[in-house]
Amino acid sequence: MNFKIYGFLVIFLIIFVIPTVDAQVSFGEKAKQKSVTIVINSEGDVHVKHVISPANLPKQIELIDGIVSNIIVTDEQGEEKQFSVIGDNTGLVIFPSDDKSIVEYELEHAIIQKDNVWAWDFRYLETTSFILPEESDLIFVNQRPVHLDEKKGITCHGCQMVLEYSINEPRIYENTKWENQEFLVEIRSHSTIDEFTFQQLTKSITFDVSEKNRFVTTIIPLELLWGPYAVFLNDEKIDFHEYINNGTHVWLNIRPENTGEVTIIGTTNLPVTNPEHTTFDVFTVSIIGISIAAVIGFLVIVIIPLIKRVNLR
Numbered sequence: 084m085n086f087k088i089y090g091f092l093v094i095f096l097i098i099f100v101i102p103t104v105d106a107q108v109s110f111g112e113k114a115k116q117k118s119v120t121i122v123i124n125s126e127g128d129v130h131v132k133h134v135i136s137p138a139n140l141p142k143q144i145e146l147i148d149g150i151v152s153n154i155i156v157t158d159e160q161g162e163e164k165q166f167s168v169i170g171d172n173t174g175l176v177i178f179p180s181d182d183k184s185i186v187e188y189e190l191e192h193a194i195i196q197k198d199n200v201w202a203w204d205f206r207y208l209e210t211t212s213f214i215l216p217e218e219s220d221l222i223f224v225n226q227r228p229v230h231l232d233e234k235k236g237i238t239c240h241g242c243q244m245v246l247e248y249s250i251n252e253p254r255i256y257e258n259t260k261w262e263n264q265e266f267l268v269e270i271r272s273h274s275t276i277d278e279f280t281f282q283q284l285t286k287s288i289t290f291d292v293s294e295k296n297r298f299v300t301t302i303i304p305l306e307l308l309w310g311p312y313a314v315f316l317n318d319e320k321i322d323f324h325e326y327i328n329n330g331t332h333v334w335l336n337i338r339p340e341n342t343g344e345v346t347i348i349g350t351t352n353l354p355v356t357n358p359e360h361t362t363f364d365v366f367t368v369s370i371i372g373i374s375i376a377a378v379i380g381f382l383v384i385v386i387i388p389l390i391k392r393v394n395l396r
Contacts, residue, residue, distance in 0.1 A: 112140065112142055112143070113142065113143055113144070114135045114136070114138065114142035114143060114144040114177055114184075115135070115136040115138070115142075116133055116134065116135055116136070116144065116209050117134040117135070117136055117183065118132075118133070118134045118210075118212065119131070119132070119133050119134075119147075119207070119209050119210065119211040119212065120132045120211075120212045120214065121147075121211060121212070121213050121214065122214045123194065123213065123214065123215055123216060124216055125216040125217075125218055125250055127194045127196060127201055128189070129149075129189065129190040129191075129193045129194065130187070130188075130189055130190075131146075131147055131187065131188055131189075131190055132185065132186070132187045133185070133186040133187075134183055134184075134185055135177055135183060135184040135185070135186065136183060137180055137181050137182055137183060137184075138177070138179055138180065139179050140179055141176050141177065141178055141179060142176070142177045143169065143174055143175070143176050143177070144174060144175050144177065144186065145173065145174045145207075146172060146173060146174055146175065146188065147190060147193075147205075147207050148173075148206070148207075149190040149191065149192070149193040150190065150191040150192055150193075151172035151188050151189070151190060151191075152172075152188065152189045152191060153187075153188055153189045154166075154168070154172070154175070154186070154187070154188040155186075155187050155188070156175070156177065156184055156185065156186050156187075157184075157185050157187075158180065158182040158183070158184065158185070159182045159183050159185070160182075164177075164178065164180065164184060165178055166178065166186075198273065198294075198296070198297065199249055199250075199252075199273040200247050200248070200249055200273070200297075200298070201247065201248055201249070201250070202245065202246070202247045203245070203246045203247075204245050205239075205242060205243070205244055205245070205246055206242065206243045207242050208241050208242070208243075209241075209242070210238065210239070210240050210241070210242070211238070211239050211242045212236060212237070212238045212239075213236045213237050213238075213239065213246070214235050214236040215231065215235065215236045215237075215248060216248075216250060218250045218251050219231070219248040219249060219250055219252075220232060221248070221249070221252065221271065221300065222237070222246065222247065222248040223245075223246070223247040223248065223298065224237070224239075224244050224245070224246060225244050225245055226245070226247075226324075226338065227324055228298075228300065228324055228326055228334070228336045230326070230327050230334070247298075249273060249298070252271050252272070252273060252298075253271070253272065253273060254269055254270070254271050255269070255270040255271075255272070255276045255279075256268070256269055256270075257269075257270065257279045257290075259279075259281040259307065261281070261283055261307060264306075266304045266306065266307040267304070268281075268288065268301065268302065268303055268304070268307070269301070269302040270290070270299065270300070270301050270302075271298075271299075271300040271302070272292070272297055272298060272299040272300065273294070273297050273298075274292045274293055274294040274297035274299060275292070275293040275294065276290050276291070276292065276293075276299075277290065277291040277293065278290055278291045278344075281307070281308075285348070286308060286348060286349045286350065287308075287346055287347060287348045287349070288301070288303065288308065288346070288347045289344055289345065289346045289347075290344070290345055291342075291343065291344050291345070292339055292342055292343065292345055293342055294342060295339055295340055295341050295342050296338060296339070296340060297338065297339070298336065298337075298338050299336070299337050299338070299339065299345070300334060300335070300336045301334070301335045301336075301337075301347060302332050302333075302334050303332060303333050303334075303335065303347070303349075304331065304332055305328075305330070305331060305332060305333060306331075308347070308349035309349050309350060310325065310333065310349055310350065311349075311350060312325060312333075312335060312347060312348065312349055312350075313347075313348045314335065314337055314345065314346070314347050314348075315345070315346040315348070316337075316339050316340075316341065316343055316344070316345055316346075317341070317343040317344055318346075321337060321339065321340075322337070323335055323336060323337045324336045324337075335347060
């Protein structure tokens with residue numbers, strides 16, 4: 084019998100003869116993963132896909148922690164391949180192949196929904212890409228906000244994080260006036276927002292939050308209120324995240340631990356440019372500049388030579 088075939092059969096028999104409880108020992112080297120992709124739908128269902136590099140020996144991969152079901156291993160042409168499960172669906176042994184191996188499975192109850200926020204305490208030490216539901220464009224990684232905008236998801240390297248997101252997070256729009264101009268302030272939160280006010284004198288925005296431990300994101304026009312900012316809850320300073328300053332708006336995110344009045348204080352209001360004022364200012368500056376130049380010219384041409392003549396005499 085060919086030695087390669089004999090060796091393969093020995094490995095195959097060892098894997099299937101060892102009881103499940105003892106099968107957590109390592110068989111072969113760790114597989115080289117070209118990619119790991121996690122797709123999450125709006126119902127919180129999770130589909131995982133690992134792409135494994137070709138290998139001429141059996142390779143082992145660790146599956147993402149959770150209740151694993153519907154495991155399937157295929158080659159690049161979609162043909163199903165044999166594999167062996169390690170332990171209680173904690174890992175797989177992939178048999179030798181000249182093609183890439185594609186491992187796919189479902190994870191049940193990996194993401195938990197509480198107070199309209201989906202959360203996943205995730206750990207997998209391979210570079211992992213997450214495709215999030217289309218209805219969620221704002222996510223939180225270890226409580227830090229990430230705006231997906233038109234992107235579909237994120238990539239996490241050596242990944243250990245708490246991922247949180249909402250589906251169709253409510254948006255509140257507040258119109259406020261200053262210098263005869265209207266500004267739109269947007270607030271995104273599952274908490275009820277009441278008593279919104281803008282105080283020009285104190286350079287502050289205030290509003291009430293009725294529920295605690297809810298993400299509250301305020302999108303502020305920079306022409307209305309410029310940073311640096313400070314945020315208070317019931318007159319006590321609290322932490323916040325400032326991000327996505329695109330030159331016209333800034334996003335401020337908080338997660339109040341209690342209900343009450345939130346106050347966002349800036350340093351300056353930036354007045355909207357008035358064309359008439361601009362013309363007047365430019366004219367004034369021009370006159371001042373010409374006057375200064377005339378004085379300097381008079382000093383250089385007339386006064387300084389006169390002083391020199393006096394000194395020479």
